[in-house]
Amino acid sequence: MNTRRHRCTLLAVAGTALALSLTACQGGTDSDPASAGAPSAAASATSSGTAAGDGKSTGTSDSAGSTGADGSAEATGSSGSSGSSGSSGSSGSSGSSGEQASASAAVCTAGDITVTAVRQDGPPYTHLVLTAKNTSHRSCRLAGFPHVQFLESHKQDVPSVAKSRPATPVVLTPGAPAYALVKFSDGGTDEDTEPVSAFSLTLEGDSTVIAVTAPGSDGIAVDPAKALTGYWTPELRNGADDF
Template sequence: MNTARHRSALLALAGTALAVSLTACQSGSGTESSAAASPAATVASSSTGAAATAAQGTDTPGAAGSANAASSTGAKGSAGSTGSAGGSGEQAAASTPVCTARDVRVTAARQDGPPYTHIVLTAKNTTGHSCRLTGFPHVQFLESHKEDVPAVAKSKPAAPVVLAAGAPAYALVKLSDGGVDEDNEPVSAFSVMLEGDSTVIAVTAPGSEGIAVDPAKALTGYWTPELRNGADDF
């Protein structure tokens, strides 16, 4: 009888221990599940924050940097277009036909006052279309001096001289140094040729008595759209 009670007590004690063990296992499993779920929740939270930040657009440093980069690229593109425009202008000038003696009327006028050491040649486009005036006037003052007047390199313009219909170009020509002891000769008319054209243009010298020319001192400038101080002083 005592043996039976003792076995019952042992069974009861074993059952209690088993119940406690099962409860502990379930508690530990729940803890591990919670711990495993925690990183996932953190990742989800970070993703949500990133999405919210991206939705804010240019408020983020990254977006601002992209906007600045785009702005910088656009500015460079605009600057580049200026160079393209300059290139197009030069191509347009190059495609314009060269002025010939039939396209222009050349006249001469005195510059400044006595002793009248310079004259200004004017070549006016008399056609109804544009033409390009190249180089310098090839001037010969005297029949006894069959050489072109030398050109002054510093007067050469940087850009091609394109004359619209009715527009003029100018060239400054030096006659002498203005000294009384110079070997000057009177000239009432002289010849001019345009670069690339062998046609001789007869030009009447300005003044009722013509001009006094020293062939050894004579110089000419290049054709320019206007007379420029400095480049045309010689």
């Protein structure tokens, strides 16, 4: 009898323990759905965030749309400035062809120009400025330098100064002048000078002698050993015409 009761007691205790363990297991199982619910909420929050994000990205696409083809159309419109390519017409710069035409102009002769002379600077006078003016009705090219002879006793031409040579041909339209600087002495009192009231000049390409009147009532005092002449130029230039 006692043994049977003891077994019953053990069974009862074992049943109670099993019931408790089942209850505990059920409690743990209930906690799993609760914890599982959090990820689903996070997922829904994320999905809503993504949706919101999509809304924002859609918004940016709208702003991109506002940047859209209108802006690019305006930029394309500015390409209308390609009309300025019309300036390429100037690329046909007739300047070079004009220079070629100028270079092909006939050489000036004594009958085309008038030559005058004035003193340059103040005393002591050492240089003359020759001016050759085109008095004809056609354009002509004034070549090289003036071939000057100051004295009958010195038949050789006054030497030329190479650095004064202009870079382009000197072409004179009707009425236009050209210039040449001529040195006749160093201006010293102990020089071997001779008075000159007029001198002769010829042009390149024409042997006709042009008589030029020397400036001043007494003319100029020429030292043939110091005389030099520059090339004809459209204007006198500092440096190139200093000698």
